[in-house]
Amino acid sequence: MIKKVIADLRTIGRGLILRARMWWLGYGVEIVYIRDTECVVEMDILSPMSSLAFPALMRLRFCLRALDTIQLPAYAGSTWRGLLGHGLRGSVCVTGAPSCDGCLLSGTCVYSTLFEIPAGAPANTPHPFLLELDREAPSRLVPGEEYALGITLIGSAITQAPYLIHALIQAGEQGAGASRGRFSLVRVEAEPRLGSDVWTVLHVPGQIPYQAPSVNEPAPPPAPSGADILRLHLLTPLRIKRAGRLVGAREFVVDDLLKALQRRLHALAITHDVDLGHHIAHYPQPEPATVRLSASRLRWFDWTRYSSRQHRQMQFGGLLGELELEGEGLETLWPSLWLGQWTHLGKASAFGLGAYGLMTGVAKSF
Template sequence: MHTEPFYLSYIPLLIRLQCCESVQLPPYLGSTLHGVVGWKLSEHSPEAYRYLFENRRYGGGKQDIVNPYILEVPRSRRVYQQGDVLDFRILLIGDALRYVGDVVGALTQDAWFELGAQRKKFRMMDIIQADQLEPIWRLGTLHMDGAIPERLTAWQQEEAMRCSIHFLTPLRIRRGGVLIRELDFPTIIRNITRRVEALAERYGGYVNPDAAATVNELSGDVKQTSSGLFWYDLKRYSNRRNTKMDLSGLLGAMTFEGDLTIFAPWLHAARVLHIGRNVTFGCGQVEVGLY
């Protein structure tokens, strides 16, 4: 008997790289890091690569098959000097946890990363369980006992009447095949409930459909108090696809007020799982404050 509105298992991997020679990188590294990780997996662990990066083949080639991993990219920074640290995160979700050893092994098999148009070298420093700060790989030694899964579920939240949501990376939500440029609270809640439902159904977990329906019904009662959203144009070249990728979307912040307590677990899930499209390129990352 499940009492919580949902639960999912995931593991957050923090990958830390040290710059070996000065380099100027693109301002947004989602496409760059996605490509490097994909290449390393395809070379050293084809099975993990197929499961994570070619997941749509398992769903009949449908375009909107939800993927079992998320990429979190560094904040905008162009220049890295020798000795600087570049870190990013990979989250493996549900059934994808069985590939954590393959992912760690592929990323550390050759502990060098070549980034940017000039393919400047970065050295792997370590891989850490990002929430518990347990080392999984450090100085050439594997510590798989540090690969501890997390459980995403409802968390204790005192009464909340105000909320701020900060969109850290481009938010891309399509409606009728077109990327939306205006956002409201019901759209945010609808997007995260659908995302949690899709991940749980495909990769293991649980969602109470009545709980999801309830928060969607009540979301219209929440009042928007401010919006500082703006459209961010972002196009990056993909070597793997041999074409330019459009990763444009909404950035900025919004605030809301009302009885928000019931929404707290779902907003927390949005912080972990991102929302919108192209989360495997780092898009849709949000920060939430409840007061």
């Protein structure tokens, strides 16, 4: 690739000063033409993908303990989001109005900025938080049993973590599930380095006051060496639309995945005032033809939730299973795929949908 760029620069003409920057093997390479008689190439190896233009992310883990028997639905994302929303609104709303529509405080209210889409903003504006649910957690909790609820805060929402802690404590007093079983907050933990799975205690009610952690921009690790297959394990239902319709398991293609990933990262960058030009430069996308996808292990999962706002049952089904990616474009795609694990993909990410994990492997020989 470098030889090709050098050849292209030689054809431009003499006496020009040209700078071209590209990503090669995960590193920034700067090529400079500076002489009249020849092309001089400087390979300025910039920093690897360690400081990317993207909103800061903070993963929190709320460790809860059941005080009564709690019966949760098969997929509890809607339940926990509803509890957080009701607890937060009850804690911070000063008007007592039944709706946020037309409220003068909507631009600064913590509830509104977390749970409502700002007036005039596009309908697909992403919320600045998302839920992470433990797939192995039981749906029925007995008194004394603990439950881990994950919440990822994005950008400026990180400073609002204490409000969510208070909201969850309030929600525990009101109770969860159909039986309104009460629960208490045992502790709050944070992951200082994104993806490390090493957690530190931020707050223990009555014992350790909340201390805001230091948060940095996401830092994807280098692409795995020697792996020519990436497997995406869909942890919660993935809802992706094409031409206004949800994509099923049989018609899912690589372009659906790449476009959904780029849309998600792009929308978050815009919403959180990231320098978009810088952002796009750090997240190059491969040509679809350079990435092959196998979706043979996908299946459709139906999930129904009741919307208290719309007073009706809603279908929130999506894709579960595994996707396999291989091809020359994987290394270029790696930073975006790595980041997408923590931002989720597709519709209803605030409910915890669209979560996936990355695995690496070696392609089969044919």
